[in-house]
Amino acid sequence: MPVTSVEKDLDQLSITIVADFAAPLRRLWDAYTDPRQIERFWGPPTYPATFLRHDALTGGRSVYSMTGPEGDTHYGCWDWTSADAPHSFEVIDRFSDAAGVPNTDLPATRMDFAFEETSGGSRLSATSHFDSLEQMQQLIDMGMLEGTREAMAQIDQVLADLASFATERRAEAQVLSDTQVRVARVIRGTVDQVWRAHNDAALMKRWLLGPDGWSMPVCEIATAIGESYHYEWQRDGGDERFGFTGELLEVEEPYRAVTTEAMVGMDFPATLNELTLTEVEGGTLLSLVITYANAEQRDAVLATGMTDGMETSYQRLEGLLQPTLA
Helix, strand or coil, X not given: CCEEEXXXXXXXXXXXXXXXXXXXXXXXXXXXXXXXXXXXXXXXXCCCEEEEEECCCCCCEEEEEEECCCCCEEEEEEEEEEEECCCEEEEEEEEECCCCCECCCCCCEEEEEEEEEECCEEEEEEEEECCCHHHHHHHHHCCHHHHHHHHHCCHHHHHHHHHHHHHHCCCEEEECCCCEEEEEXXXXXXXXXXXXXXXXXXXXXXXXXXXXXXXXXXXECCCCCCCEEXXXXXXXXXXXXXXXXXXXXXXXXXCEEEEEEEECCCCCCCEEEEEEEEEECCEEEEEEEEECCCHHHHHHHHCCCHHHHHXXXXXXXXHHHHHHHC
């Protein structure tokens, strides 16, 4: 059990939980900022978490669900008020609905996370601040302390597995819900480089090609909210061609972009694509959450080999970035 102390301060209306880990500071930090990892320990074993959004930066947002043994699902959200990698971050933690809209009938908590190196590895001090003694007691009665202890007990196993997240590096698709899939990949390159690779038409035409044997004759990028983009690919030496178009809905350079995506000439419902870039040890974690109209559309797209095509493109991108990193 990594928790070494729990201190309640009634004067400051706060609870501080300290936990020690036999892992480097950076690995512990990445465990909290990588959605694939934090969802393995944020909820206690009986209420595992799924992170539907996770922006590990000042001004970012996170939305997560916790599902109980009876199938009951509860949602929460974070508003990131500060982030200083790999030393600290602060969030406002609220109960919410599935879309991340806060439930104002339940208390919000300000949470400070401080990370530091120790002689044996690293230490996390997590402090929760409350608006009143009644609010503090309400959350304690709801099982906050027991749940946090059980959740933190899972971190050691996640830290032991962290190397695989960085070294395997292949694009992987994880089903988050009936309508959502997250594709994640650590790319050897900086956040700025990976962002530019998604917003420079000349560069995109060199890597965003999927399997070998295709070119990208049309690459019109949306640079401002409300603008449309248009991409088309053509098989070398043939007439086979397909494309996508959509609208840029949100942008926070160089960390996040939200777009719609519809296949050109096809009457399929558009998807919502949420791209997030996060600095991690060894490169940039690219996380793409795709929301489909229904489970049938989700499964049909996954069956096309979409993830394999994305992996080929990301390998091609890394080949372009490596000379600039040398």
